[in-house]
Every structure is written in structure tokens, then in C-alpha cells.
Amino acid sequence: MTPRELALAALSRVHGYPGSVEQYTEAAFDKEPSLDKRDRAFVVHLVQGVVRWQIRLDWIIRQQVRFPFRKIEPGTLNILRLALYQIYFMDRVPDRAAVDEAVKQAGGPGRRHVAGFVNGILRHICRDKDAVRFPDPASDRERYLSVYYAYPPWLVTKWIRELGVQATERLLDAQNRIPERVIRANALRIDREGLISRLNDEGASSVPCACSPDGLRMADYRGAVNRLKAFAKGLFQVQGEAAQVASYLLAPREGDRVLDMCAGLGGKSTHLAALMKNRGQVVALDRDLGRLRGLVESAGRLGAGIVLPVVGDAAEGLSGLLRCGFDRILVDGPCSGLGVISRHPDIKLAKEPADIERLALLQKAILNQAVRLLKPGGRLLYVTCTISQEENEGVVEGFLREHQEVEREALNESVPPWARDLIDTDGFFRTFPQVHGMEGFFGALFHKRRP
Secondary structure (H helix, E strand, C coil): CCHHHHHHHHHCCCCCCCCHHHHHHHHHHHHCCCCCHHHHHHHHHHHHHHHHCHHHHHHHHHCCCCCCHHHCCHHHHHHHHHHHHHHHHCCCCCHHHHHHHHHHHHCCCCCHHHHHHHHHHHHHHHHCHHHCCCCCCCCCHHHHHHHHHCCCHHHHHHHHHHHCHHHHHHHHHHCCCCCCEEEEECCCCCCHHHHHHHHHHCCCCCEECCCCCCEEEECCCCCCHHHCHHHHCCCEEECCHHHHHHHHHHCCCCCCEEEECCCCCCHHHHHHHHHCCCCCEEEEEECCHHHHHHHHHHHHHHCCCCEEEEECCCCCCHHHHCCCCEEEEEEECCCCCCCCCCCCCCHHHHCCHHHHHHHHHHHHHHHHHHHHHEEEEEEEEEEECCCCCCCCHHHHHHHHHHCCCEEEECHHHCCCHHHHHHECCCCCEECCHHHHCCCCCEEEEEEECCC
């Protein structure tokens, strides 16, 4: 398959769960070994870009057709989206090349009329690219923000209600930017300065993150990090800066028994192990066996020998599975992911308002299980990667009402000096892309009273 054919095939997977497009693309790369690094980067740029800007691209298409938009066949619509993304957002691709490739994709036996339709729309747009009419920002601000920044209307309305108009517009813009790659130096094997030197030797420059003591930004490196020798030797792990900060907030001690209740691929589990200097135990719980296999692989590569994977559902029945109490528990529960849209733009298309209510109930159920496993005097950190009051403050308030044995700690009093700017006036850990230059996270710390 050519890069554009592969991108078109990937876009047909957009309406699955968040991340499904990335997984399909990676699997397709494995089946197309002839694609070089440049072609792969082009495919990723195309797919991510179309998903990121789909709502605006569709607005442009709607202005060109004289029949109901819904009647455009999905494959043809994705061909138009791909071409328009190249025309409006990729300066290095000539308009003529984008149009010609789209016409080729639309053609084929019995599809001459489709190719003509695609050709006519795209050439008309190219003749006057700046003639797009957006909603009036003065009379219909929410609709304008939705179309111009390409976010669903319900999300724009929600954020305006919670954050205000100006902060929302800055947030929309920030989450449309292609994120820098961030990694975490594995303290079990190397310090951050040593890792910078090793990466430089491989032609992969990096600079320290502003907050996380272990974090590095690789702004200028475009290759696959898992092909670096430093990666194979377990010197670093790909992990966002806000996620790195979360492990420090839990502050595990050497010898502690720690539970990571929704461990996933183990980014935080292995970080906790490093902070504990590989002394104690980190039980990494997840209900997905496939993710735990990935966790085991990462833990082995990083030398995180105290990480113990356990298959189980964090929302129910854990008292029979885990019978010992824990000194520290991390609940990085399933959430809407509204704070990581820059990295996963398909969240814009996959999430609905009903998902937030459903996820808030799930988060409460997981916290109810966690508190039963927490030792008296122990600490519990609740973290999300979303910007949503229902999943953040709302869950915290409900949890405290139902559990008198638990008290919330204001993080202002316990965080390291480098993290103080990430704690709000209510003592919550809170990051915003447009403010802190990292993904949008929320965190609340609790401790369990002694009898």
C-alpha cells in the first residue's frame, strides 16, 4: 500500500475506541516493511491531522455540496478529508498533488462519477482557499469555537461553563498542537544527565522537562524511540510529564507495599518501583491480560524487579484477590481522557457526554475497592488525565461523603518545591496544556485515619 492508501484505510477505524487508529496504523506498518521512516511519519501525520481537524474539514466540505452531507459515502468523505488536510495544513504538499492523489483514490471501475465529484470539489476549493465562511464569533461564539478549533459542540459548551470563554479558547488551541515526545529517565539504571549524554551519542537530542526531575523532551527527534540502544538497555521509558509527576505525589517509600489499581502498560508502576529503589513491592493490577504482558516486558527491560502483575477487575471483588493491606495505593482510573487530546485526537470523535457520567460511576466504584485495601495511616492518590468536574472534584466529593474513615490532604503542604506551581488553591494537583505546557491532569491525595 502507498502511504496515502494506508492513511485512508486507517481513517476507516476512527469511530472505534480512542487509540484504535494508532493501533491499526502500527499493525499496518508491521505488514508493510517496505515503508521507510519518512513514509511512516507521513502516514502518521496524515491520519492524526485529519482526525484532529475533522470537524473543521467537514465544515468546509458542507459548503461545497448541494445535497445532504450525510449522503456522501464514508470512503469518499475520508478521501476528501485527506486531501483538504494536505491543502490547508501541509505546506510541503502542492495542492495539485493532493488533488491528483485524491482523484486516483476515488477512481476505479464504475467510479468515474465519484472521481469527478472529488475532483470538482477540491479544485473549486483550491481556487479560493481563504473563502471559507466560519460562524460569526460575535453572535455565535460557541459554534465558532467548535468549528474553527474542530471540537464537538458539547465539549466546547462544557469547558466554557467550567473554565470560561477565554481559558477554553486557549485550551482548544493548545490541545490541537502536535505534542512533543516526553520520556522518563529510568533512575534504576541511569540519571537524567547521563541519559542526555547517551541519547546525544545516538543523534537523539533532548532537554530536561520544566518540572519532573526524571523527564526529558525530545522535540527534534522524529525516529522510533524503541529502536534506540538506550531504550533496549532500559535507560528510559516513554511517559508524559504530568504522569511522571503523579508518582512523586504518592511519595512511596523504600520497603512499602504499593498497589497500582489500573496499571495498564505499567508506566507508573515501573516509576513507583524506581522511586522505591526496587525495595518493597508494587502490585500492578489490570483486567486486561494483553496490557499486563506489555507491563511485564517493560518491567523486565527497565529492571523493575519488585513489580508484580495481577489480573483483576479494580471495580469489584478485590478483597478476595488481594488479602494484604497496602501502604500506598494509586488509582489512575479509566476516564474520558479530555486532558490528553493532543496525543489522542480521536477522543474528540469517540467520546460523548454520557461517557462522562458512566466513567464517574466507575471511578467511584474503584475508589470504594481501594479504600478497603488501604492500611490505616496509608495514603491513596486519585489521578485522572481529564478536564471534567464530574470526574475530578465530583468524584472526590462523593468519595469523601461515603467514607468517613478517609480524609483529603491538601497537596500544597507535601509536594516538592518544583511541583508547587502544579497545585491549585484547593490543594489539588491540576495541570492544563495551555498553562503548564503538559497534558491536562488532576489529582487528589487521601489518607486513612488510624482507629
